[in-house]
Amino acid sequence: MLKRLTLALTVLLAAPVASAETFVFTAIPDEDETRLQQRFQNVADYLEEQLEVDVRFVPVKSYAAAVTAFRNNQVQLAWFGVQARARVPNSRALAQGVEDAEFMTYFIAHQSTGLEAGEGLSDKMRDMTFTFGSKGSTSGRLMPEYYLREAFGQPPEEVFSRVGFSGNHSRTISLVASGAYDLGAVNYTVWENEVEAGNIDTDQVEVVWKTPNYPDYQWTIRGDVDERFGAGFADRVQKALLNMEDPELLESFPRSGFIPASNDDYAIIESVGKELDLID
The missing domain is CATH 3.40.190.10 (Periplasmic binding protein-like II)
Structure with a gap:
């Protein structure tokens, strides 16, 4: 009996101890x-x-x-x-x-806006509706807001008729593609990935401006x-x-x-x- 207990204890002590x-x-x-x-x-x-x-x-x-x-x-x-x-x-x-x-944010627009790639952040965007991603996102809010302020000399709320926060990049794309918002700021890798997967109708929504790298x-x-x-x-x-x-x-x-x-x-x-x- 003593031998069996000693053997069991030896095996127990030799076994690896799982981390809590x-x-x-x-x-x-x-x-x-x-x-x-x-x-x-x-x-x-x-x-x-x-x-x-x-x-x-x-x-x-x-x-x-x-x-x-x-x-x-x-x-x-x-x-x-x-x-x-x-x-x-x-x-x-x-x-x-x-x-x-060398990251980027894409500014995307619904086809009804008439905006085209290469026009930049122009006065044509004024009084349109715009959605960022999450309020705390670097690519979905911080950097796009910085470039908007730089271009217009005003905060987004004074440039656009309505400013929203979608919560994530995929939702930003969906909101702009549906026409719920005219414009949106989206992480470029999410956009490229969704285009490659065939999840975006580029006849309805397209990239109209790309930020400098950051x-x-x-x-x-x-x-x-x-x-x-x-x-x-x-x-x-x-x-x-x-x-x-x-x-x-x-x-x-x-x-x-x-x-x-x-x-x-x-x-x-x-x-x-x-x-x-x-x-x-």
């Missing part, structure tokens, strides 16, 4: 929640294998919800824009998509993850992201790959955000 911690990440909802879950579940599986900890993806319903979850430590890693990181002290940008170093999306991690998951954990997460090469995984974003990023890369965006009182 789960590493949770999220992404800003540039599409509806169901599609986000489908896109990022495989990414969660990949990170779990690379990091050897439990990993879970949690979809959120809004940009603000992503920021709140990150701030409250409900998620430790997030795929989102600059404003979110700026609101969480000690957070660190780890990686950005190859395309994110840095945007990034993977950002909380500054306290090493305390929770062990020394060097943030660096291990960065390595896993940079080594993500599977085309199917990259299509989730969609990006062609990831490159290193640091907080300093986004100083210009933070400056614009503070100028517009969109970042504290």
Whole structure:
């Protein structure tokens, strides 16, 4: 009996101890929640294998919800824009998509406006209706508002007859395509992806202006993850992201790959955000 107890105890002590911690990440909802879950579940599986900890993806319903979850430590890693990181002290940008170093916002218009590509931000747009994406989005609000103010010398509310916030880029496209809004600002990668998938009737809605390039999306991690998951954990997460090469995984974003990023890369965006009182 004693031998059996000793053997059982030896086996128990030799077995790997499962971590009680789960590493949770999220992404800003540039599409509806169901599609986000489908896109990022495989990414969660990949990170779990690379990091050897439990990993879970949690979809959120809004940009603000992503920021709140990150701030409250409900998620430790997030795929989102600059404003979110700026609101969480000690957070660190780890990686950005190859395309994110030179990102763009597309201004799209319903065919009834008569606007055509190449006209720029012209006075023809005055008194039309316009929708941004999420109120906190860099590509869906901050940068397009900056260029609108630069072009018209006025805030959007004084340029357009009605200004709205769709909540995400896919919805912006739908609202403009349906004629609910004349104009909208949309993340260029979402637009290109939807066109390629055949989800946009370009006879009804088209791109009429493209912003200059700016840095945007990034993977950002909380500054306290090493305390929770062990020394060097943030660096291990960065390595896993940079080594993500599977085309199917990259299509989730969609990006062609990831490159290193640091907080300093986004100083210009933070400056614009503070100028517009969109970042504290």
